[in-house]
């Protein structure tokens with residue numbers, strides 16, 4: 502099976518269209534005020550309206566108020582939710598949308614236990630643990646920490662780039678890779694050449 506690609510943290514229509522032309526499976530929009538990639542509802546709606554068919558849109562939230570998530574869902578065409586904070590399974594199930602639960606990997610993280618709790622998730626996204634930041638840091642983690650009998654689709658994130666994408670596919674064999682910092686020219690500004698190189702490396706190694 503080929504490895505899917507999600508690129509996260511778009512703030513500009515032209516970058517999302519460039520990613521779509523390169524064949525990305527999903528784009529991520531960050532609705533988290535503390536992120537340098539936070540996108541306004543109006544801009545997010547503009548981006549999603551411009552996208553061609555068959556590119557999924559993932560809305561990323563961090564411990565958001567349910568009313569805020571509902572407001573975004575009412576205005577922006579989102580296919581899947583990504584919960585990147587300390588949301589409980591019940592929090593994640595409040596919306597009639599598939600969801601991905603992010604796990605910030607630490608040495609004692611028990612993925613089987615997390616999988617049991619979030620059994621109805623559309624995927625588990627594994628990211629680096631970084632004190633003081635919820636994600637999007639460009640930091641990786643030790644892939645040897647990934648273990649257990651895992652049946653949910655695994656989405657590998659954290660410090661990925663064109664330089665380590667092939668190794669990530671070969672070593673982890675994830676369902677998908679998710680990248681933000683590693684394909685940027687600046688925070689929230691994507692670099693078309695880096696996005697192309699990232700996707701090319703994955704396709705060559707799948």
Ligand SMILES: O=C(O)c1ccccc1N[C@@H]1O[C@H](COP(=O)(O)O)[C@@H](O)[C@H]1O
Nearest residue numbers: 509536635636637639658659660681682
């Ligand atoms: O992108 C952000 O700013 C962000 C903020 C808060 C939580 C998650 C965020 N992004 C997600 O973090 C991972 C790893 O990103 P990176 O490639 O290491 O920069 C990824 O899943 C992004 O979707």
